[in-house]
Amino acid sequence: MIRQNRDEISINTDVEKRFWEKVDIRSNEECWNWTAGKQSKGYGSFGIGNGKTALAHRVAYELTYGEIPEGLCVRHINHNKLCMNPSHLRLGTIADNNRDMVEAGRQAKGMKNGRSKLIDEYIVLMRSDFQAKEKTIKELAEEYDIHYNTARNAIQGKTWKDLPLAE
Numbered sequence: 001m002i003r004q005n006r007d008e009i010s011i012n013t014d015v016e017k018r019f020w021e022k023v024d025i026r027s028n029e030e031c032w033n034w035t036a037g038k039q040s041k042g043y044g045s046f047g048i049g050n051g052k053t054a055l056a057h058r059v060a061y062e063l064t065y066g067e068i069p070e071g072l073c074v075r076h077i078n079h080n081k082l083c084m085n086p087s088h089l090r091l092g093t094i095a096d097n098n099r100d101m102v103e104a105g106r107q108a109k110g111m112k113n114g115r116s117k118l119i120d121e122y123i124v125l126m127r128s129d130f131q132a133k134e135k136t137i138k139e140l141a142e143e144y145d146i147h148y149n150t151a152r153n154a155i156q157g158k159t160w161k162d163l164p165l166a167e
Helices: 013-020 056-065 094-103 120-131 137-143 148-156
Strands: 002-004 007-009 045-049 052-055 073-076 089-092
Touching: 013 045, 013 056, 045 056, 052 056, 056 073, 056 089, 073 094, 089 094, 120 137, 120 148, 137 148
Parallel strands: none
Antiparallel strands: 002 007, 045 052, 073 089
């Protein structure tokens, strides 16, 4: 069964055929990339009927292994959002998926975070100005239009850990 928002849709051979026709199947070691529509976050999207869609990698997993237990997600062990190769898909918790993302260096941190007001150069300048006692954390926060705690954490290296601290 494919579950999307707790609705269940039965799989039949026509759906299976339609699904796998949208996958570039290669050797078992290679990624089998989704060739049809994608959703906004870059994952494959597959129409399951009645105007509903499901994430394609979840469909690939269910077609191969069966129903996905409640509370688990399907993880891409190769970090390729379009890969449908069942041997590259694993069940896990959201915590497992987040840990995979961090270990692979794929989380949105620093300038990769679309909500960040700061860039690497600003952090280096802030740390340098603070270390040289030219400006206080409060002054730097106001200058860069950020919250005091955001400035303090960046200056102290609690955030933006990949950048060097001022000497």
